[in-house]
Amino acid sequence: MNTISLNAYAKINLGLDVVRKREDNYHEVRMVMQTIRLYDKVIIEPIEKNEICIETNLSFLPTNENNLVYKAAELIKEKHNIKTGLSITLEKHIPVAAGLAGGSSDCAATLVGLNRLFKLNLSKQTLMEYGVTLGADVPYCIMRGTALSEGIGEILTPLPPVPDCYILIAKPSIHVSTKFVYENLKLNQLKKHPDIDGMVLAIHEKNLHKIAERMENVLETVTIPEYPVIGTLKDIMLNCNAINALMSGSGPTVFGLFEKKEDADRAYQQCREADPSNMVFLTTFFNK
Template sequence: MQKIYVKAYGKINLGLDVLRKREDGYHDLRMIMQTVGIYDGIEIRRVKKSGIHIKCNVKSVPTDESNLVYKAAKLLMDEFNIIDGLEINIEKVIPVAAGMAGGSSDCAATLVGINRMFNIGLSETQLRERGVKLGADVPYCIMGGTALAEGIGEKLTKLSDAPSCKVLLVKPPIDVSTGFVYGNLKIDENTKHPDIDVMLKGIENNDYKAVSDNIGNVLESVTIPAYPIISEIKEDMLELGADNSLMSGSGPTVFGLFTDEDNIAQAYKVLSIKYPDAQIYVTELV
């Protein structure tokens, strides 16, 4: 195979709970992960020039060894003695540093793409074992769909598809460091934890209201006070007819769940005018 194209889907967290800080500095999490319909395109091509050459349409994304796509390609090429030169073109659509696991998803798609292109024959489980070395969200991005993620995010349980709905994504033009958010998170008796178990039941019963009513993200307690625009966007969405709205991951992307097509179309219009520098998408759960 001379080239391959793989879609790298973005994710939102329908639920994100932090149970405790661990000795090793990581946090034990309990998250409901959900793929959404916007994706980056990853095209991998054999080229004459040896080495791994990354290209990306977004300037702020590094194209050197620090790119997770580079790391994914290198990991498999080293392990399976692949000596071909590769050019990997990342066509980004998923907002960068947004809480939507864009980099992790690109990384996952690269592992999947190289495995296929070179007929390596690794199973999904074997790819996930390699993915976790590159990032806690990478195994989930390989799996996709609706899943419960525990541990640091790598312990995955596949769930039935969440009840379908439309999703409005708004990424305001601010950068939020994931390190800042976890570094300033305090988990104590006052922490308001989302009810992940109720949401698991809701998903099992295909009960949209139970899911929509119970979305929650413990990281909002850090990100929102630092960036109040996030709660403003959440409120805007509710006023514009969202069934509920929440920050994804460590932010700053806000998502709104909608069942009414007219409402989401109108919300898209209104928020595009109010936040002209935001990245805004209408999509769905996939």
């Protein structure tokens, strides 16, 4: 049985709206999700002893059942009565707890990899159904590309690829609690909501500027007052001729879309100079 190696790609939210808070305390959202060429590597190798062993290059990450990769492996083994053990190496490059779905993407890659390794012949839809039991972003990370995400994130509609451009990713050296952001989001006080339908139309029209004009994230109403560095990074990108800049997910990562590489390079340098501990990447969209 061969070793399987997969890329687990990060995502950004080109638009994020929160529609309502449900009685079960989950928030219903409407988001436009986009995969980018920033990725972790997940390497899966069968072993004789019936156990799940995870190794990672980040010492602070759990390697037990508190890791989504472990949970994904456990789920596949239990559902398909697999007695073979697994050694999984997780090589992290996507910033952790950054609004980029790194953990969800690692989980998705594990599900896909085990399907191949054990020749289970599970459909993408079945893998996505498994994934939603592990995390709301996991089904999207299996689908990848450009998509409209609704419900709690599990209702997905594929969209045409967004036109190519340069994407600058800047993750400041702060931690933002997703729980804190959603608990402090005052939906009844929002003066406007993102034009998600307009963005979807602009994507179908393949109009990058119309897409960028509609980039908005309601969670910034919580994060920017609490963590001004997020606004600072957005300003740096906009001042360097980004078409637009936005926080991804619940933060704290900020991304900017650029037509010219020299503008993106200049913004890269300024984001690093603003705080050398910022994690900064220059990348592009990933579409199938």
